[in-house]
C-alpha cells in the first residue's frame with residue numbers, strides 16, 4: 001500500500017475557545033486511528049501546524065474535510081509526498097507554548113528554526129517544516145517534553161462544573177432556516193432551558209423582544225428582510241446596556257463581519273454547523289455572567 005505524507009499550516013479562527021480545540025482533538029483521536037492516519041497537530045498561538053501520514057485515499061478525504069472546517073482559514077500546503085515508511089508512527093496533538101516548554105528544548109528549537117512574535121517560526125521550506133514537526137514529535141515520545149500541553153487531554157479533562165439554573169432564563173432563537181432552528185431549539189431544551197422563543201429574521205425578532213424581553217439571544221447573521229447585524233444594531237440603539245446577552249451563530253469567519261459584530265457588542269460566536277458541546281460551552285460562558293451580575 002502506498003503511503004503519503006502531507007504538511008500544512010493554517011490560521012486559527014480568531015475566537016476559537018478551549019472547547020473547540022478539545023473537540024478537534026477528540027475528533028482526530030477517534031477518526032485517525034480508524035483511518036490508519038498518524039501524524040501530529042500542533043496548536044500554536046495563532047496557527048495550526050499539522051503533518052498527516054497514511055494511505056492516499058484516506059489522507060485525501062480527511063484533508064478535504066479538514067480544509068472545509070471553519071475553525072481555521074488560509075491553509076498553506078507545504079508538502080505532499082509519497083513516503084516509504086511512516087516517521088510519525090502514532091497520532092499526537094499538542095498545544096505549543098514556548099513559555100511552558102523545557103527551556104533547553106525551547107532555545108534549541110529557536111536556534112534551529114528561528115523565532116516569530118508568537119513563538120517558534122514555522123519554516124516555509126518543506127524539509128525544515130518536516131524537521132521541526134519531527135523534532136517536536138520525537139521529544140514528545142522521548143518524554144523530554146516538560147509539560148507542554150497547553151491543551152488538556154480531551155479524555156482526561158475534568159467535567160465542567162457549572163451550576164446554572166437554565167430554567168429561569170428566556171432565550172430567543174433567530175434563524176431563518178427552519179430545520180436548523182428546530183435543531184437548536186431541541187439542543188436548548190436538552191441543556192435545560194424552558195422558555196424558548198423563536199423568530200425567522202431580525203424584524204420579527206424585534207417584535208418578539210417587545211412582547212417578552214429575552215435574557216439571551218442566539219442569532220443567525222444572513223437573514224431577510226433584516227439580517228443579524230442590523231438586528232443587533234437596532235437592539236443596542238433601543239436598549240443600550242440593557243440589551244440581552246447576544247450570541248451570533250455563523251458560518252462567516254471574515255474579519256470585517258466579525259469585527260463589525262464585536263463593535264456592536266456581541267458576547268460570543270458559535271460556528272455553524274452548531275455542535276451541542278460548543279453551544280453548551282458558549283452559553284455557559286455567557287449565562288454565568290448573567291448569574292454573576
Ligand SMILES: Cc1cc2nc3c(=O)[nH]c(=O)nc-3n(C[C@H](O)[C@H](O)[C@H](O)COP(=O)(O)O)c2cc1C
Pocket residue numbers: 010024027028029031032041048050062065066067069071072
Ligand atoms: C486544524 C484542524 C485539524 C484537524 N485535524 C483532524 C484530524 O487529524 N482528523 C480528524 O478526523 N479531524 C480533524 N479535524 C476536524 C475535521 O475537520 C472534522 O471536523 C472532523 O473530522 C469531524 O468529522 P466527522 O463529523 O465526519 O466525524 C481538524 C480540524 C481542524 C480545524
